[in-house]
Amino acid sequence: VFSKGGFVSCPVVWASWVLRIPAVIHESDITPGLTNKLTMPFARKVCYTFPESKKYFPDEKACHTGLPVREEMNTGSRLNGLKLCGFTGGKPVLVVIGGSQGSEFINTVVRDALEELLKTFQICHICGKGNMNREYDGLSGYKQFEYIDKELPDIFACADLFISRAGATVLHEILTVKKPALLIPLSKSASRGDQILNAQSFCSQGFSDMLMEENVTKETLVSKVRELYVSRNNYIKSMKKSFSGNAVENVISIIDEIAGERDNSK
Template sequence: MKNYKIIMTGGGSAGHVTPNLALIPKLKENGFDVQYIGTENGIEKKIIMDQNIKYHAISSGKLRRYFDVKNFTDPFKVIKGIFEAKSIIKREKPDVVFSKGGFVSVPVVMGAFFNGVPVVSHESDMTPGLANKISLPYCSKICVTFPETLQHINKDKGVLTGTPIRKELLEGSRIKGMRFCGFDKSRPILLIIGGSLGSKVINDAIRKNINQILEKYQVIHICGKGNLDSSITSEGYRQFEYISDELPDLLACADIVVSRAGANVIYELLALKKPNLLIPLSRKSSRGDQILNANSFKNRGFSVVLEEEELTEEKLMSYIEELYLNRGKFIAKMNDSGIENAVDKIVDVIMSQVK
């Protein structure tokens, strides 16, 4: 087998890093030496270095759609990052670069382009994020998660692949998850996921209703760093800031899930056939990509959707109950989706670009 070298990039949030982790084992199977370019202080550094992957740090500024004083200084960080990435890529001589997006990816993609190295990128959301929009002209191929995304991309570059899912996420144990939480079979299990940073809106809504929820469900609440509430000590309620190694087991033991609507997490729920209530991030605090993601899943019969602006205690309880009572219908739709893990498809696209 011929040996190749790939440099991966992506950062700013866990959603721009964890899909790369799903690809790494398959890339290594195909003879790739894997390296990574990210920022010095980004979330991606620890995640990648924990995998014993060679890591290169560069400068990068955040790309914003709103006014901020840093908008005047961050472009210079991006320019510096381009020269740094260009130098690293020239020295390491990768056969291909893979970008998962996030603001750190822009200097890397441009650095690869200026070195004549082909770039494959992946867009998780239905409409390309700002970083991927800037990067599009410099990419050879763009893998997309939603069929609707192809209309936003040059038809010669766009490839519908879905989103890559870590193999270990599909190998969780219901028994281990229940044992980890100290749960029994007396009540079904409700899992709440608020994204890698947590969601105050969802956390508050769940906790205001916790006594009523616990009458019927045992609850696993992944609430985000700094969001634990020590005042809640009820039996059947387990809360965690963040879960890594045990996450596959917690997903395995969940009967239903309440979640934000980031593309990575909803495709993980689809792969695991978990009936879910999606509460997408509102347009007031985002570009609206989660709303589009959630509605796509709702229209395909995979999810119940409750808009953040419509979230009340009464509606939350009503939607959870609807989800649980109709869980069989949602599982059947997900079983018939025909959507497979995207790892093999994306690695095939990467291989096609290796010179």
């Protein structure tokens, strides 16, 4: 049994223990959620995403794997991404992601800084449903999308850097394509603080830079993005060394190991 958490998985993991079927669980966030706390004693292995999470799990069960992301994120076409946005290859591409629902805060500050940012970058702005601003339609070097689905790998492939929230999934999608990001995590007042911890982890590993919401202005945003681009090769070098970038293979290896032990015990 493989469990990613969620309350519905509790009885499944508990039943697997009763039936002597080994279970492997995976924790996406830095601090374990309630479901994984409840199922951890009954699991053979606990895979975790961030290095800082190790202290929450028994040594004999803990396995640092990173967070698996969909395989197609590795198959994007830079050329297709540029074509979708109507961009040329002349300027680097900055992709702005506000999270699955978009971010009014990020949308506003990026648009306030457009004049300066467009001097250096072409900007693909994924702004969320209902958040497109038609005033900017036709603006050279700036393309808005409410949402991108199957073309997302192409957009990631054409990106040179990102501005993003700091949810675990989007961070590891960015890590998969090995592109630097300026992270603007949700504030503690709007969340339980997990995005701040996520961003701090990625910064400490040399993958990203971060800017807290309370410190974001048009000027600080432009300055941080330009610094990130100038230093991009340092971030890319760190990401290429990352064990977490091979999360799918890491998790499969753990599952194969546990399955093999069970077969040998029959």
